[in-house]
Structure formats: structure tokens, C-alpha cells
Amino acid sequence: MPYLAPDPAGTLHFTGTPPPTGAAAHPGNPSLVPRCSSPGYSGSAVASLARACFTAGPAVGSQPFVPRHRPAPSGTVRHRPAPPCDARPRCPASAYRAGVPPPGRASSRTREPGYDPGMLNIGLIGLGRMGTPICARLVTAGHRVTAHDAVPEREQAARDHGADWRSTAEEVCTGVDVLITVLPGPAEITALMSDTVLAALGPGATWIDMTSNSAEAAGPIRDRAQARGISVLEAPIGGNPADAAAGKLRLFVGGDREQLARQRPLLETLADPDRIVHIGGHGTGYTVKLLVNMLWFGQAVATAEALLLGRRAGVELSVLHDVLAAGPASSAFIRHDLPSLFAGDYLTSFGLDHIHDQLTIVVDQARALATPHDIAEAVRRTYQEALEHYGPADGELLAVAMLEERAGLRLRG
Known part of the structure; x- marks a missing residue:
């Protein structure tokens, strides 16, 4: 039975000897090993597609083989045109772009001299604290x-x-393979994703929303996009601007699992592969991201109240911090974020107004689904009071600053 085996230049050939597997298949470049076991490909599928490419085109071994994804279900356009067989793969994107252009629409890049299949044409909307380093990462990756x-x-x-x-x-959406949106919240996404924008994006494109959006607000927009043949993934972000610059974000992905597999090479440009988590269907990624935020903000104010009480009772902050960090009440906030507070840093990477919006979404969803939410409401109310006190200032820990003012103490290590 024939097998596909690569030569040192990356060209695949049929051979009677099974190819090496695991790290041995990629000496000197073990980072390629996970991509060789992508769930989007099976050995038989790759072999049959390779035969078709080789028999229909030039002689075997004369050019690199660009693998193609399995076709989408009938009537569904899931992705953009595949690169030509004689193009040189340069980055993981070449492993998941496939299909044929829908009638009347072809990627503008396919007509350009020097077209590189590893380079996606990406539209990016939102260049704030997170969007700007994301932009830099995408360009550096060759897109x-x-x-x-x-x-x-x-x-x-x-x-x-x-x-x-x-x-x-x-203009941004015209002719792109992927649109990525990184906006503050639901209001901004709703205002942006009009019918004219979706029409410009067009069938065959993919929209990845990295906004901390709400499932309720995103649903109607997603329905309109999918009705136009646009694939949709939600991938709200966990992390800070430094994580974005280093490509170490956490992504809470909601949507079709196969679509995630197709877009994973692109997402791995921005996030740690182990932190790209498929949460479930559409809406679940948004929900879990907001629940994580609600718990973090809740831990911040609860920890601040405990520290203020302990300090007023005569306990040194350093001792209290060490005990809490090592005990059953420990949390990521206590271990990693509390030192910033002790240094007077209120984490100015996000605005109070947007924090309050997110907490309000959580409370409203709990109310709509008839689940208890007294603690969530208390956290929301605390941040509302901080918003009223400081205005829409930047500071994820400004609610703690408000508690410090009320106590007449500063939590400084």
C-alpha cells in the first residue's frame, strides 16, 4: 500500500515505506508535529487527494502538495479558494484553506503575481489595547x-x-478571507455588523469575533451572516496586551468544531495552542468568557474586603497574602494579581464602563434563565458604584480603590 513521504524540501512522494511519525517526522522542527495529526485530515483522505493532484497535474515530485480539507456539506460554503498547486506553502494557513470560489467571487490575491498560499487576506476591525498587538502578530506571521x-x-x-x-x-471586508473583530462590547459589534458590511464580506468568508460579546446580542447578527454563506466563530479573549503581543492569549471558542479546526492554525498565531478551548456551540464562548470575568471581579472585591479587615485587625499584609496564597482560599487573583494592587497598580487595561456592561449581561442572563444571582448582582452593584464615583475611567481594580477609600486604608505591600 503506498504512503506519502516528504523529502527534505517538503515535497510529498508516494513510497512503499511508511513515513516516520511523531517527532521523528520533523527533526529539528518538532512544532510541526501537532499539525500533522490535525483532526481535519485522515491518511486516506490526504492520499486520495494527493493522487488526484498528482495525476491531473505535472509529474509526481515536481511540486509541493497543498492538502485540501474535506468538502463542506452540500449547499454550504465554508472557506475560501485553495491555493494553486504550484504555490509554495509558507505557514500553517496553507493546510486549511480549500474549496472553490462561489460564483462571481474570487479572492483578489489569487490574481496577483507571487501569490503565497500561506498568506491569508485578513480584515481586522478594532485597534485598541488588544487589537493593536493582535495586528502586529498577524502581520509578523506573514498575513x-x-x-x-x-x-x-x-x-x-x-x-x-x-x-x-x-x-x-x-472597504476592509471586501475580498478578505477572514474578518476579525476586536471591539469593546455588544453595542459596538451591533453597530458595526450591518447588512452592508456583511454584503461586502460575502459568501465563503469567515468572521471571527474576539469581542467580549453577549450571546443574545450576537445571535441575530450571526444568523444574518450565515444566511449569506459566511462562516462564524466566536473567540472572546482572555489575557492582557502583553499576552496578545507574545501570542499567549486564551480563547473561549464557540461554534462549529470543524470550523475551529480549520481556523486553528490562524488562531495559534495569537494564542497558546493549549489555551484555545472549544467551549461548545454558538453563544457558549461568549457566556463562559463573561462568567470568568464575573468571578475574577468578584474575587477582587471579596479579597479586598478580607484584606482591609485583616489589616485593620493588625495583621501584616505580607503575612496575610502568604497565608491566603498557600491555603484553601487561594485563587489566581491572590497569587498573580494581588502583588500589582500592593504596588498601587489598579490594572488600567480596561474601562469601568465596559466592566459594568459585562457584569450587567451576566446578571440579565441569570435572570432570564431563572438561576440564582445574588452574588453576581452584588459584584455588579459594587462596580456600578465605582463607575458612578470615578466615571468611565480605566482600572479593573478601581472598585477596590473605592473600598480602600471607604475604609481609610491603602493596601500597599
Whole structure:
């Protein structure tokens, strides 16, 4: 039985000898091993597709083989045109772009000299604290990025990182393979994703929303997008700007599992592979991301109350911190974030207004689903009071600052 085996240049050949597996298959480059076991491919599927490519085209061994995904179900366009067989794979994206262009629509890149199948044409909307380092990561990975933001002054940041800029969302969406949105919340996404934007995006494209959105707000937009033949994934972000710059984000993915497998090579440009978690169907990624945030903010105010009480009772903060970090009440907040508070850093990477919006979504969803939410409501109310006190200032721990003011103590190590 024939097997596919790569030569040192990366060209696949049929051979009677089984190819090496695991790390032995990629000496000097073990990072390629996980991609060789992608759930999107089976040995028989790759072999049959390779035969078709080799028998229909030039002689075996004369060109690299670009694997293709299994076709989507009848009537569904899930992805963009595959690269030509004589193109040189350069990055993992070449392993999951496949299919044929829908009538009247072809990727603009397929007509350009020097087209590289490893380079996706990506539209990016949202160049705030998280969107800007994401833009830099995508460009560095070799993708062509066209960016837009409602704040025109962010154009220079996009260009500094090597991205193109367009003045409207419709221009960004025209002809792209993937649209990535990184916006503050549901209101911004709802305002952005109009029918004209979806029409510009068009059938065969994929929309990945990395916003901390709500399942309720996203549902109607997703339905309209899918009705136009656009694939949709939600991948709200966990992490901070430094994580984004290092490609170490955590992604809470909701949507079709096969679509995630297809887009995983792209997402791994932005996130630690082990932190790309498929939560479930559409809406679940948004929900879990907001639940994580609610628990973190709740831990922040609960820990602050405990520390203020302990300090007032005469316990040294350093002792209290060590005891809490090592005991059954320990949490990621106590172990990793509390030192920032002790140094006077209120974590100014996110605004109080958006924090309050997220907590309100959680409480509203709990109310709609008839689950208890007294603690969630208490956390929401505390951040509402902080918002009223400080205004829409940046600071994830400004609710703690408000508690410090009320106690007349500063939690400083």
C-alpha cells in the first residue's frame, strides 16, 4: 500500500515505506508535529487527494502538495479558494484553506503575481489595547492585514505594524478571507455588523469575533451572516496586551468544531495552542468568557474586603497574602494579581464602563434563565458604584480603590 513521504524540501512522494511519525517526522522542527495529526485530515483522505493532484497535474515530485480539507456539506460554503498547486506553502494557513470560489467571487490575491498560499487576506476591525498587538502578530506571521477603527488616529499604529488601512468597514471586508473583530462590547459589534458590511464580506468568508460579546446580542447578527454563506466563530479573549503581543492569549471558542479546526492554525498565531478551548456551540464562548470575568471581579472585591479587615485587625499584609496564597482560599487573583494592587497598580487595561456592561449581561442572563444571582448582582452593584464615583475611567481594580477609600486604608505591600 503506498504512503506519502516528504523529502527534505517538503515535497510529498508516494513510497512503499511508511513515513516516520511523531517527532521523528520533523527533526529539528518538532512544532510541526501537532499539525500533522490535525483532526481535519485522515491518511486516506490526504492520499486520495494527493493522487488526484498528482495525476491531473505535472509529474509526481515536481511540486509541493497543498492538502485540501474535506468538502463542506452540500449547499454550504465554508472557506475560501485553495491555493494553486504550484504555490509554495509558507505557514500553517496553507493546510486549511480549500474549496472553490462561489460564483462571481474570487479572492483578489489569487490574481496577483507571487501569490503565497500561506498568506491569508485578513480584515481586522478594532485597534485598541488588544487589537493593536493582535495586528502586529498577524502581520509578523506573514498575513496581509487590512485594518479599520472608529478612531481615525489609530491609522498610524496600524501602518507602523505593517498593515494597510481603510476608512470604512465595508472597504476592509471586501475580498478578505477572514474578518476579525476586536471591539469593546455588544453595542459596538451591533453597530458595526450591518447588512452592508456583511454584503461586502460575502459568501465563503469567515468572521471571527474576539469581542467580549453577549450571546443574545450576537445571535441575530450571526444568523444574518450565515444566511449569506459566511462562516462564524466566536473567540472572546482572555489575557492582557502583553499576552496578545507574545501570542499567549486564551480563547473561549464557540461554534462549529470543524470550523475551529480549520481556523486553528490562524488562531495559534495569537494564542497558546493549549489555551484555545472549544467551549461548545454558538453563544457558549461568549457566556463562559463573561462568567470568568464575573468571578475574577468578584474575587477582587471579596479579597479586598478580607484584606482591609485583616489589616485593620493588625495583621501584616505580607503575612496575610502568604497565608491566603498557600491555603484553601487561594485563587489566581491572590497569587498573580494581588502583588500589582500592593504596588498601587489598579490594572488600567480596561474601562469601568465596559466592566459594568459585562457584569450587567451576566446578571440579565441569570435572570432570564431563572438561576440564582445574588452574588453576581452584588459584584455588579459594587462596580456600578465605582463607575458612578470615578466615571468611565480605566482600572479593573478601581472598585477596590473605592473600598480602600471607604475604609481609610491603602493596601500597599
